[in-house]
Amino acid sequence: MTSPLVRFAPSPTGYLHIGNARPALFNWLFARRHGGRFLLRYDDTDIARSKLEYAEAIAEDLGWLGIVPDLVIKQSERLAIYDAAAERLRRAGRLYACYETADELDRRRKRQLARGLPPIYDRAALKLTAEQKAAFEAEGRKPHWRFLLEPREVTWDDLVRGASHVDCASLSDPVLVREDGSYLYTLPSVVDDIETGVTHVIRGEDHVTNTAVQAQIFEALGASLPAFGHHNLLTTASGEGLSKRLGHLSLRGLRESGVEALAVAALATMVGTSDAVRPVSSLDELAGLVELAHVSRAPAKFDEHELAALSARTLHHFPFAAVADRLTALDLGGGEPFWLAVRGNLAKLDEATLWWQVVQGPATPVIADQSFAATAAGLLPQEPFDATTWKSWTQAVAAATGAKGKALFMPLRQALTGLDHGPELAALLPLIGREKALKRLAGESA
Ligand code: GLU
Numbered sequence: 001m002t003s004p005l006v007r008f009a010p011s012p013t014g015y016l017h018i019g020n021a022r023p024a025l026f027n028w029l030f031a032r033r034h035g036g037r038f039l040l041r042y043d044d045t046d047i048a049r050s051k052l053e054y055a056e057a058i059a060e061d062l063g064w065l066g067i068v069p070d071l072v073i074k075q076s077e078r079l080a081i082y083d084a085a086a087e088r089l090r091r092a093g094r095l096y097a098c099y100e101t102a103d104e105l106d107r108r109r110k111r112q113l114a115r116g117l118p119p120i121y122d123r124a125a126l127k128l129t130a131e132q133k134a135a136f137e138a139e140g141r142k143p144h145w146r147f148l149l150e151p152r153e154v155t156w157d158d159l160v161r162g163a164s165h166v167d168c169a170s171l172s173d174p175v176l177v178r179e180d181g182s183y184l185y186t187l188p189s190v191v192d193d194i195e196t197g198v199t200h201v202i203r204g205e206d207h208v209t210n211t212a213v214q215a216q217i218f219e220a221l222g223a224s225l226p227a228f229g230h231h232n233l234l235t236t237a238s239g240e241g242l243s244k245r246l247g248h249l250s251l252r253g254l255r256e257s258g259v260e261a262l263a264v265a266a267l268a269t270m271v272g273t274s275d276a277v278r279p280v281s282s283l284d285e286l287a288g289l290v291e292l293a294h295v296s297r298a299p300a301k302f303d304e305h306e307l308a309a310l311s312a313r314t315l316h317h318f319p320f321a322a323v324a325d326r327l328t329a330l331d332l333g334g335g336e337p338f339w340l341a342v343r344g345n346l347a348k349l350d351e352a353t354l355w356w357q358v359v360q361g362p363a364t365p366v367i368a369d370q371s372f373a374a375t376a377a378g379l380l381p382q383e384p385f386d387a388t389t390w391k392s393w394t395q396a397v398a399a400a401t402g403a404k405g406k407a408l409f410m411p412l413r414q415a416l417t418g419l420d421h422g423p424e425l426a427a428l429l430p431l432i433g434r435e436k437a438l439k440r441l442a443g444e445s446a
Contacts, residue, residue, distance in 0.1 A: 006198065007039040008023055010042065017251065019241075022234060023202060028287075030202060043188070045079075045188055061250075094220045096145065105121070146175050147173055147216070156211065158228055159200070159293065160205075160297075161205070174186055189214065190221065200226055200228075201228050231292070249302075262283070263313075264307065272296040279310060279313040324339075355422065355428075365416070367411075374441070375397065376401075380393060393429075397412070416429070
């Protein structure tokens with residue numbers, strides 16, 4: 001494959017959530033896998049709803065996921081290019097002026113439905129004479145513009161769905177330009193895909209019908225078609241669509257709640273595939289796993305508990321280098337030994353703070369049996385401590401006291417950490433060190 005160019009084209013009208021992060025990820029991973037480039041395109045022709053703060057938030061949230069676009073464009077800055085394309089379609093007789101009001105269209109649709117006909121636009125505007133048009137204009141009406149579809153089947157080999165077809169004879173001619181001259185999404189998207197040289201359009205299956213319409217626009221503008229891939233959509237566990245209103249499933253909501261970005265990426269792209277979702281250590285690793293052709297055609301169910309569990313497992317696999325900066329930002333020392341000691345006990349990274357507190361102190365010991373603790377203290381080896389210290393010490397304590405199993409380990413854990421659960425003490429003991437261990441065994445906070 002020659003170097004692909006893919007694009008993610010959000011409208012900056014809200015925050016990204018896990019559902020609409022999926023096309024971003026599918027495109028990004030595809031580009032990584034095939035040595036391609038990734039274009040971020042803001043579909044912001046709806047000026048009333050598009051906001052700069054959302055555009056900035058989208059870039060930030062993509063960055064959190066690890067997506068750094070090679071190129072960024074904004075449709076609101078490219079209107080002249082769309083005007084030229086619209087003009088070209090008008091001259092070719094493929095874009096025609098319509099004067100119906102929304103009410104008129106609505107009544108016509110209801111009549112069609114009442115007569116058992118499909119509610120397709122009847123192309124009445126195509127028959128308007130110049131005088132009739134002038135009369136509408138004199139009334140103060142402004143035209144909106146529809147694309148004249150050829151009544152034929154459009155077929156393509158979908159990257160996800162395989163052989164695909166849509167019969168355009170069953171569709172209304174789509175409105176491309178509104179009365180106020182602003183563009184709906186359909187035409188600018190095609191024009192940008194042509195102008196920027198997009199090779200693969202990967203998006204949700206809610207765009208399958210658009211693809212048939214847009215394929216005809218590509219052709220009407222004399223351009224060849226990119227490849228198309230339509231992934232399944234994500235629903236809630238109960239099968240409802242995810243909406244932008246689900247704030248806690250927004251990427252920022254997930255980030256604030258401490259979910260790992262890589263877990264979001266892995267779940268978002270692997271859920272509902274034939275492969276089990278498993279933790280990955282980088283987006284490049286994930287890029288090697290995600291195959292568009294393996295994405296299921298059925299809707300994928302998103303389960304928050306599955307995400308939380310995957311996020312924890314993702315943390316448990318992280319090498320120190322993957323989290324070093326974040327541990328520093330949390331003001332946690334201890335380096336790699338600390339990370340390796342505690343990572344398996346974390347559901348969220350910031351819980352490492354608790355274990356750092358336990359290691360560094362002061363920790364308040366819990367001593368149930370003072371003489372047991374005193375015996376254990378007397379047997380604590382000299383430093384340096386290493387990974388074997390715990391074993392040799394507890395063997396000595398067992399020999400001296402006769403305690404074994406939980407009766408041996410729990411009092412030591414409670415004395416050393418003040419808690420009755422936690423990371424392996426073999427790993428924690430060298431981090432706590434002899435001085436603090438002795439104080440804690442003596443019942444002192446240290
Ligand atoms: N702005 C469109 C959307 O968010 C882009 C669809 C596309 O990828 O073509 O649905």
